[in-house]
Every structure is written in structure tokens, then in C-alpha cells.
Amino acid sequence: MQKFNGMQDFDFTTRLGDLILKNPVITSSGTYGFGEEYTDYCSPAYLGAITVKGITPLPRLGNPVPRLAETPSGLLNSVGLENPGLEDFLRSYLPKLSNLHTAVIVNISGFSLEDYALLASALQDYASPNNSTNITSNSSGIAALEVNISCPNIKHGGMAFGTNPKNAEEVIAVVRKNTNLPIIAKLSPNVTDIAEMAKAVESGGADIISLINTLLGMSIDIQTQKPILANKMGGLSGPAVRPVAVRMVYQVYQAVPLPIIGMGGLTTWQDAVEFMLAGASAVSVGTANFLNPLAPLEILSGLEEYCTQRGYNSIRKLVGLAHRTC
Amino acid sequence: MYLQERVVENRLIGYPDQGIYKLVLYGQVAKSAKPGQFVHIQVSDTYDPLLRRPLSIAGIDQDREEVTIYYRVAGKGTDLLTRISVNEQVSALGPLGTGFTIPHTGELLLIAGGIGVFPLYSLIQVLSTAKVSVKLLWGGENQEFLESADFNYLKYLGVDYEVSTLDGSLGYQGLVTDLLEKELKTSKTPTGKEIKSARLLRAAACGPRGMLKAVTAICLKNDIPVEVSLEERMACGIGACLGCVCTVRGKDGNLKRKRVCKEGPVFDGEEVAWDAEV
Numbered sequence: 249m250q251k252f253n254g255m256q257d258f259d260f261t262t263r264l265g266d267l268i269l270k271n272p273v274i275t276s277s278g279t280y281g282f283g284e285e286y287t288d289y290c291s292p293a294y295l296g297a298i299t300v301k302g303i304t305p306l307p308r309l310g311n312p313v314p315r316l317a318e319t320p321s322g323l324l325n326s327v328g329l330e331n332p333g334l335e336d337f338l339r340s341y342l343p344k345l346s347n348l349h350t351a352v353i354v355n356i357s358g359f360s361l362e363d364y365a366l367l368a369s370a371l372q373d374y375a376s377p378n379n380s381t382n383i384t385s386n387s388s389g390i391a392a393l394e395v396n397i398s399c400p401n402i403k404h405g406g407m408a409f410g411t412n413p414k415n416a417e418e419v420i421a422v423v424r425k426n427t428n429l430p431i432i433a434k435l436s437p438n439v440t441d442i443a444e445m446a447k448a449v450e451s452g453g454a455d456i457i458s459l460i461n462t463l464l465g466m467s468i469d470i471q472t473q474k475p476i477l478a479n480k481m482g483g484l485s486g487p488a489v490r491p492v493a494v495r496m497v498y499q500v501y502q503a504v505p506l507p508i509i510g511m512g513g514l515t516t517w518q519d520a521v522e523f524m525l526a527g528a529s530a531v532s533v534g535t536a537n538f539l540n541p542l543a544p545l546e547i548l549s550g551l552e553e554y555c556t557q558r559g560y561n562s563i564r565k566l567v568g569l570a571h572r573t574c
Numbered sequence: 575m576y577l578q579e580r581v582v583e584n585r586l587i588g589y590p591d592q593g594i595y596k597l598v599l600y601g602q603v604a605k606s607a608k609p610g611q612f613v614h615i616q617v618s619d620t621y622d623p624l625l626r627r628p629l630s631i632a633g634i635d636q637d638r639e640e641v642t643i644y645y646r647v648a649g650k651g652t653d654l655l656t657r658i659s660v661n662e663q664v665s666a667l668g669p670l671g672t673g674f675t676i677p678h679t680g681e682l683l684l685i686a687g688g689i690g691v692f693p694l695y696s697l698i699q700v701l702s703t704a705k706v707s708v709k710l711l712w713g714g715e716n717q718e719f720l721e722s723a724d725f726n727y728l729k730y731l732g733v734d735y736e737v738s739t740l741d742g743s744l745g746y747q748g749l750v751t752d753l754l755e756k757e758l759k760t761s762k763t764p765t766g767k768e769i770k771s772a773r774l775l776r777a778a779a780c781g782p783r784g785m786l787k788a789v790t791a792i793c794l795k796n797d798i799p800v801e802v803s804l805e806e807r808m809a810c811g812i813g814a815c816l817g818c819v820c821t822v823r824g825k826d827g828n829l830k831r832k833r834v835c836k837e838g839p840v841f842d843g844e845e846v847a848w849d850a851e852v
């Protein structure tokens with residue numbers, strides 16, 4: 249197993265409001281299982297945090313296969329939120345997650361406001377003892393909730409919560425009412441005005457913003473003349489989406505004062521630098537784990553080298569530098 | 575494990591238009607590889623194609639620390655793989671997945687469709703043929719295909735076999751499932767008495783999904799437990815992304831998903847929900 253030995257005098261501590269991580273490298277929901285899958289390759293203890301697969305109140309089988317299609321530098325997926333459901337997550341997965349010595353972010357998904365309320369209040373009982381001076385990973389339990397608002401809202405004809413500012417604000421407000429945990433609002437890129445969405449989740453009470461979720465896409469097999477995914481449409485991730493993600497991080501940084509977790513096609517340390525320059529205080533690695541399970545570690549050492557070469561003694565110095573006017 | 579394996583051999587075998595290659599890797603995979611497991615290989619230095627490619631372990635040589643893989647060029651990824659030269663390093667995750675059950679007594683019937691024979695080669699290789707009697711039924715398109723998929727190696731392994739081709743160019747003309755039906759009939763009544771005790775007979779199969787479904791139905795009808803090795807599009811290969819699931823029916827009758835890369839690729843044929851479209 250690969251090790252990460254950071255330099256003594258470099259300060260990797262990452263502050264996302266009250267959520268304090270030992271470093272800015274996180275792994276993304278749906279790409280890192282429940283943390284255990286990667287332990288043979290990369291110890292989660294080296295990571296700032298891991299984000300678990302999206303949890304819904306009840307277990308879900310998800311979509312039929314094929315669930316994956318490769319596109320140029322990208323991956324379409326239609327897993328369809330397959331997950332064990334809240335009860336089994338708490339019973340079978342959360343106890344093991346607490347042994348991984350990293351901060352655990354639980355990603356929650358729902359199809360109604362009630363779903364989100366239920367998840368937020370149930371998970372509140374497992375909050376890691378938090379105070380805003382310590383690095384969260386040193387204690388067990390849940391460090392933060394990441395609210396996936398890209399799910400279809402059954403009451404609004406299946407339109408995603410995250411594509412309408414009013415609905416997005418409502419979801420976050422419901423979660424806020426039911427938890428004291430730091431709330432990360434995860435924005436969908438499938439909108440015209442991302443800044444407007446950022447402001448909406450800020451008024452809803454979000455503490456942190458993460459972006460981007462996948463871009464809705466499709467791929468058709470020209471031999472069979474049918475969509476490749478059984479679900480026909482899926483979410484695009486991977487290097488193909490990175491410029492869109494960087495642009496959105498940049499815009500959100502200008503629109504709201506909340507700390508940002510940047511993701512979307514982030515594959516190398518250079519990509520991580522780019523996201524941080526655009527305004528991300530932390531970065532999250534998703535699809536890149538599939539290509540290279542050591543990607544998060546390589547990103548950490550690359551970030552450190554980039555900073556020290558430029559005389560920055562702290563990772564926080566990088567954040568938002570691309571916004572300088574002179 | 576995340577490994578760099580050295581390429582010992584990577585060459586076309588058989589007829590060029592069959593596009594079948596033999597790849598031998600030297601390194602750590604061989605140390606713990608089991609029949610039915612696979613390796614997840616990085617075929618490109620760029621993002622095109624983006625994902626690794628899963629390939630079955632077809633031969634294991636623990637002393638020489640080598641595994642053998644056979645692959646058929648199917649698209650861009652496998653085509654790029656053909657360009658990797660001897661002595662180059664490839665990035666491999668593996669051995670991955672759960673392999674075949676290895677019986678120590680009785681009889682094992684193996685049923686292969688097309689390139690599905692490859693993982694079965696390693697199963698035959700590790701079986702103690704002194705204690706387990708093995709017979710392989712293998713169906714392919716035509717003689718050129720079978721020869722290109724290292725038919726000679728099968729003969730060298732020295733097990734009992736029968737082949738079928740769609741065009742009759744080699745062996746029986748028809749489907750391998752016909753061979754299976756015949757085999758089960760003859761094995762029960764060659765001279766009137768049963769020579770095969772159904773209780774000691776097991777089966778293992780690999781091939782296209784339609785064939786595996788038919789094989790499972792035939793085996794179960796004859797009370798023969800059967801393991802099948804399934805294929806699915808994969809991303810991570812280690813159970814994290816839930817891209818490659820297979821639908822199974824639990825003991826409680828409810829449908830469940832299992833991950834082909836982790837709980838599989840080998841499944842009990844009886845648990846697979848062959849017709850589930852959920």
C-alpha cells in the first residue's frame with residue numbers, strides 16, 4: 249500500500265467553516281463505495297475526508313444494466329442511486345467507516361422534502377463530536393452531510409430539486425432544521441445560472457458548497473441504433489467535464505462567501521491546483537479513482553510540491569488566486 | 575493489489591482475422607491468482623479510452639510468477655493492448671473477483687461458449703485430474719476460431735473434450751447446449767446403468783449470457799449445481815462504483831444486486847435472476 253509522508257512544516261489543514269480537515273483531498277460520493285473497497289490501495293487515513301455513496305431512506309436496487317458507457321475522456325453512468333438504505337447503512341456500514349481514521353461525509357438523496365428531513369434527523373444522532381478547533385478525522389461518527397439535490401422531485405413531476413433555486417433552497421432549509429452537522433450543498437451543473445443556485449442554497453442555510461455533480465448525457469450505439477445505457481440517459485463525469493466544473497467553481501466563488509469543494513474530472517494534482525485557484529478550498533476525486541486508485545495520494549503530494557516550490561507554507565494560500573485582478 | 579507487471583509475451587496466436595492474442599505477465603498477480611479471477615489493465619496512457627479493461631486469468635504459473643491471459647481484439651482498448659511490447663510494464667489491479675469453486679473429487683463438466691473458454695483453462699490447469707474427472711464442452715463459430723483460441727493448449731492439458739461449431743467445420747454442428755443435453759443423456763444411460771452419480775457431478779460455464787442462461791436451465795433440470803462466470807461493463811473493478819451489477823434472487827425470494835467485479839464474476843447459476851429486467 250502506498251504511503252503519504254507529507255513535509256513537517258507544510259500546513260495542509262483545510263477549513264470549510266466548522267468542518268476542519270487534515271488536508272483538502274476528499275473522495276467523491278458514488279466513486280469510493282463505503283471507503284473499504286480502496287483500503288488495499290490507498291489508506292483512507294491519508295485523505296481529508298471520504299464521501300460515501302448517496303443514501304436514501306429505503307434501500308434501492310438502482311437501474312438495470314448496462315449502467316456504464318465510455319465517451320471521449322468521459323464516463324456516463326446510470327447507477328440510479330443503488331444503496332442499502334438508511335437502516336442498513338447505520339447498522340452495517342457506519343460502524344466500519346468509523347475505523348478508517350478519516351472524516352466521513354454522508355451523502356443524502358431523496359425524492360421528497362420528507363425524505364431529506366428523515367435522513368437529516370436520523371443521521372444527526374451519529375454526528376462526530378465536533379468543535380471548531382480540532383481536525384474532524386480524529387473522532388468517529390459523521391463529520392458532515394452532503395445533500396445531493398440532483399435527484400428528481402416526485403412532487404414536481406420528477407424535475408430535479410437542484411435545477412430550480414426555490415426547490416433547492418427548500419431542501420437545504422429542511423435539512424438545516426433537522427441537523428446541527430455542517431451541511432454541504434452539492435450543486436447540479438444542469439442549470440443555466442449556477443451563481444443563482446449557490447445563492448439559493450446559501451439562503452437555505454448551507455455551510456459549504458460542493459460542485460459539480462454529473463452532467464446529464466446520452467450515448468447511442470450506431471450498430472444497434474439504441475441508447476447504450478438501459479436507463480437511456482446518464483450522468484457524465486471524468487476529464488471531459490472539467491472545464492465546465494472549473495468555470496462553475498469560479499462563478500460560485502464570486503457569488504457567495506461559502507467555502508467550496510471543487511470536483512468534476514479532477515484527475516491529477518495539476519487539476520487540483522486549477523480548482524483551488526478557481527476558488528475551491530478543498531477538492532474531491534471521483535472518476536479518477538477508477539483509473540488510478542492512487543490518484544488521491546498523488547494529488548496530495550503534487551499539491552504540496554507546487555505550494556512549497558512557490559513559497560506557500562499553507563495550502564490555504566492557493567484558494568481563489570485566479571480571481572486576482574493584478 | 576495495484577501492480578506493475580512486466581510483459582513477457584504479447585502476440586497474435588492463430589489466424590490474424592480472429593484477432594486473438596496471448597499475453598503473459600510477470601509479477602505479483604501470479605502469487606495469489608485463482609481460476610475465475612481477473613486483472614484490470616490500464617491500456618492507454620491518455621484518457622482515451624478512459625477506463626481499465628478486465629481480462630480473465632487463463633493460466634497461472636506460481637513458480638515462474640507468470641499469469642497468462644488470452645484476449646480478442648474487440649475495440650479501441652484491446653487494440654491498444656496489442657501494441658504493448660515485451661518487457662514493457664503495464665499497470666494492473668488484481669487478481670480481482672471471486673473465482674470458481676475447485677472440487678477435489680467427483681466429476682466436473684465445463685461448458686464454454688467462444689472466448690468464454692479462457693477462464694476455464696486456468697480451472698482445468700489447477701484441478702487435480704487424478705482425483706477429479708473433467709470434461710469440457712466448447713462451442714465456437716468455426717474451426718478457425720477454435721484453433722485461434724489455443725485449441726492446442728486444450729489438447730496439451732489432456733482432458734476429455736468435445737467441441738461444436740456453428741458451421742460444422744470442426745466437431746458437432748450446432749450449439750454447445752446441444753452437446754450438453756447429449757452429454758447428460760449419454761452419461762446417464764450408456765449401457766442402461768448410470769455411470770455418473772448426479773451427486774458428485776458439478777458444472778462450471780463461461781460464455782455469452784444467453785448461453786449461460788440455457789446451460790443453467792439444463793443443469794438445474796438435471797440436478798447439477800452450476801457456476802457461471804458473467805461479464806458486465808466495469809469501471810472501478812473493485813466494488814466501489816456499482817457499475818457492473820448482476821441481479822440475483824435471494825433466499826427470501828427478493829431481488830438483490832451483486833457486483834460482478836467483487837462477488838463475481840463467478841456466480842451460482844441458480845441464484846442469478848436471468849430474466850429480471852429491473
Ligand SMILES: Cc1cc2nc3c(=O)[nH]c(=O)nc-3n(C[C@H](O)[C@H](O)[C@H](O)COP(=O)(O)OP(=O)(O)OC[C@H]3O[C@@H](n4cnc5c(N)ncnc54)[C@H](O)[C@@H]3O)c2cc1C
Nearest residue numbers: 627628629630644645646648649650651652692805806807
Ligand atoms: C470479468 C471479465 C473478464 C473478461 N475476460 C476476457 C478475456 O479473458 N478475454 C477477452 O478477450 N475478453 C474478456 N473480457 C471482455 C473484455 O473486457 C472486453 O472485450 C474489452 O473490455 C473490450 O474493450 P475494447 O476497448 O477493446 O472494446 P470497446 O470499444 O470497449 O467495446 C467493443 C464492443 O464491445 C461492446 N462491449 C464492451 N464491453 C462490453 C461488455 N462488458 N458487455 C457487452 N458489450 C461490451 C462495446 O459496446 C463495443 O460494441 C472480460 C470481461 C469481463 C467483465
Ligand SMILES: Cc1cc2nc3c(=O)[nH]c(=O)nc-3n(C[C@H](O)[C@H](O)[C@H](O)COP(=O)(O)O)c2cc1C
Nearest residue numbers: 276277278302396460461485486512513514534535
Ligand atoms: C458511478 C458514479 C456514481 C455516483 N454516485 C453519486 C451519488 O450517489 N451521489 C452524488 O451526489 N454523486 C454521485 N456521483 C457524482 C460524483 O460524486 C461527482 O460529483 C461527479 O462524478 C463528478 O466528478 P468526477 O468527474 O471526478 O467523477 C457519482 C458518480 C459516478 C461516476
